[in-house]
Every structure is written in structure tokens, then in C-alpha cells.
Amino acid sequence: MYQADINAIIEFLKKQLQPTTTTQGMDWLDKKLELLNSSGARDKDLYLAFSATPRFVGKNKLQLSKADVQQANDLRTGFNPSSWTSDQTARTLLLLSLPHSDAEAFQQKIEKLFDTADMGEQVALYGSLPLLPHPELFKPRASEGVRTNIGSVFEAVVLDNPFSADYMEEDAWNQLVLKTIFVGKPINQIYGIDRRSNSKLAHMLSDYAHERWAAGRSVTPELWRPVGPFIDATILKDIKKLFSLPEEVQHEAAALACVQSNFAPAIALLNEHPDLKTRIEADELNWQQISDKALALN
Template identity: 45%
Template sequence: MSNVNQLLHHWLIQSVSPEALAWLEQKQTQIANGAPEKIFYTSFSAVPRYLGKKNLQLTSQDLAAADDLVPGWSPGNWTVDQAGRILLVLALPHDRTEDYLRSLDKVFSVADLGELIALYQSLPLLPHPELHRQRAAEGIRSNMTNVFQAIALNNPYPANYLDNIAWNQMVLKALFVGSPLHQIWGLDQRANPELARMLVNYAHERWAAKRPVSPELWRPVGKFADNAIIADLAKVLAEGSIAEKQAAALACSQSPLLEAQALLSLYPDLQSAIAEGELTWSNFSRDRVAVCK
């Protein structure tokens, strides 16, 4: 088995009965040996009936092992049926790429909500990852929030494989549906000027409608702040909540413009907290992030 398979299998040993694991292993073997497609589809659907749906009991060491194996892989909230279904998907023969993609297309097309979540969670673990970009883009366009979050949050696939257009749409949609941006892997590394412009325009729309703006919106903006954006940050620093002020200050600290640094200097307590490492995006607690819908 591959290292990913071994890790998922190890977690399931600790979470399901020997009988359930034996059933899953039998199906894996059949699928890997080229069993008729019907075996895969019926087994994939039946996983919760045999394994259940309880959460995987993962330790910090387990999560570290996952991240070491696939940087950004974060299965902390996965359930046993999701892990089992992904093991079945990983068992599909993939040496004939067209046949493999056809099998994936078919299971995606008939999957229910729970199955789609597992399938999108599996994307960074699958063979031929560069061939799944269109599939990931479809998940981002989904009107089912749980499906969108399966690809957008705690999933390294988008940052590694999506182009800027799809990436930017995903980040904007995350704000729109109230998803936490800090759970988007690679958010800081994939920040770009066009995304900053889109986010600021979205903030203006929210303000015009007298609706709140998530403080996290400013996280990908600071590095690309121009004078107009600095004026927006000044508004937030003057009028915003504590969390909004902290976010605006962090955005200013990331800007290379002297105007941004001059603005930050007007708020010495925040400037000092950032300089001393007491206030960073990493420790910007989710408890202080307003989830805006």
C-alpha cells in the first residue's frame, strides 16, 4: 500500500471493528484487481453501513504525519466513512488514465452529498492530480456549502493546482458563504493583486448595504494595498470593532508603502503588538473573527 493508504488504514484500525475493516479490505482488493465497476460503485455507497459515521480519533501526531506526507492535508474533522470511501477510490486502477478518469467522472456524477464531500476531500491524495482541476472548479461552483467547503477548506489541492481565476473566485465565495479564510490552505502564498481588488470591491458592497465585513477579508489585501485601499484601512481602523482594527493593522504592516506604515503608527498599541509578535495572522483567533453571511 502507498503511504497514504497505510495512514488511512492505520487510523481505521483504531476506529472500526475488525469485521468492518475486513469487509473494506476485501473490497479494496477486488477493486485493485480490476473487479467490475459495479463492485466499486456499490461498495463506495455501502461504506457507512459497514463502517459507521463516527469521527476518526486522530492525535496531534496523526495530523502531523498527514501534513508531512501531503503538505496541507488536514483530516482532523474526517469521519470513518470518509476515510473508507477514499481508500476505495485510491484502490481504483489508474495505469490507464482515460479509464480511470471515466470511473471518477461516473462516481462524481451520481454521488450524494456525503459521497461528494469524501470525493472532494480526496483530490490532493489521488493519482494524476493535475487532471482534476476542472473537477475542483466544479466543487467551488457548487451551491451546496458542505461540498464547497470540502474543496475550499483544509484542502491543499486548490492552492497547488488552481489558476488565479478559479482561486480568486474560491476565496471570494468563501467570504460570501461565511467560511473562515484561515482554513484555506495557501491563502497567504496565493494572494495576488486581482484578488485584493475583488475583496476590496466586495467590502465596499457590504458597507453600502450596511452589512458587516469579515476582518479576515483584509488578510490577502495588505501586500497589494494602494492609496485607495489604505484609505479603506484607515476607515476600518477608525470605525471598526476590535477584531477589525487588528486585521486592518496587520494588513498595514504587510504593505511596503510608507503611507501604510504612517497610518499604522497612529495606532501605537497595535503597531507594538505586531512588532513584538503578539499579534499575527496566525494567532488571530477564530473567536475574534466575525462570520459574516
């Protein structure tokens, strides 16, 4: 369902990589891609090339234009390599060059890389998941990635990566969102955050907010984005509390949550705040702004 056109992805990634590395780096990579795609390639060739990649292509950040970002999304819905580096890009190209007609053999090679990967290699591996052949085979690996305590690796799994939204089961998805909030990452960058919102998640987040409030701690206003569509009598009390807090951004989040709801009391509550309702209707207030404000407060 979500299988990318591998040849088109390879062409796109090479185009993005070329300005960020040297001619020698591209020559080295082309030779490795040819080798790995040949019948004489050994597993050792992959592992050595994967490890050596930064020494040959560097670690410069890609410089994508808006058109490039749109093309990436056109090639694979949700694919956004804006934060990728040259070594991550080259490593992804190595993975995409592997023969993959034998799904089990392909999976075993990727899993062996995961088992021995350092931090930078894990970032590349998790970022590549939505582009790989047989992506459904890597659902357990993505769930494992959510449990990592390494910040950059967690971001590679969660932020601007469509794999989780497209393949994770509901419980694993809910844990991903909850942990993203817990570690202070922007849920605005979780691809599919609105599509995958669900009632169980909404109540998990409400419980988490109660724990924070009971401990005298604040709650990021972004938390209420996946909650809004599932406001009920219990959660409505939380939304009313937001309107009672001194921070304007909490009022804005409460209003946006109410707009997402079909629960009559939530609609009535929003009507008690006509200025916020007008701003939302005029598209002068949205979740992107809430995310920006929450980031500025951290």
C-alpha cells in the same frame, strides 16, 4: 509536483480508520480493496462498495493526535484530515486502491462517481483530490465544486484542502476566496491563502467591502488578510476606514494588513498605532486570532 506516495497514504489512513470502526468493518473494507485492485474488478464493484461504505464502517469522526496531523502533512503537504469521518476515510481508500496506470480510464471512473454522488460521497470525493493519482486531471472538477450550494461539500473543496491552492488557475482561486467570505466560512482554513494572494483578488475584496458598507452591513475582518500585501492608494482608504470603526477587531485587522504591506503610506499609518504594532511584533496579535474573533461574532 504534488503527487502523494499512495502506498504510504493508504497505510496512514488505515491506521487512522481502525480505531473508529469495527473489526467487521475493516474486514469488509480489506476485501473490497483487494477486489478493486484485482484484474477481475468491474466498475460496478467500485460503485456498489462506494455507496455501501457507511453501512459497514460507520460515520465516526477520526481522532487524530498532533503527531498524526503532522504526519499527514509530511505525507502530502497541506493534507489535514482532522475533520474526516470513518466513511470518508474508507471511501478514499477505495479510490486509492484502483489501478491507475491508465490515466484516462482512472479519471473516467472518478468522474462517473462524481456524476452520481450524494452529499456524503461528494465530500469524500472532493476531499480525496489532493491524494489521487493524476491530480492535475481533476482541476475542472474542483472549480465546479466551488460553485456548489451544499455547505458540507463546499467545505470539503475549500477548507483544509490543498488541492485548490496547488492546481486552480488564478480566476478560479479568486472566486473561491470571495465565495468563502460571502458564505461566512473562515478563510483562515483555506490552505495557501497567503501564497495565492494576488492584486486582482485584493481589489475584488475591496469592491466587495464597499458593496457591504454601502448596504449598511459589516465586513468580516478576515477579508483583509489577502489584501494587505497589495495595499495601494485606493485600498489605503479602506484600511483607514477600518481604523475609524468602533470594533477593536477591525483595528487589529487593519494593523495586520499594514504589516504585510511595503507601501510607504501603509507603513506610516501603522506607525500611528504603536500599541497594535507592538502586539504584532511580539506575536501577540495574528490572523489566527482574528479568525477566532470573527467566528465568535457570527
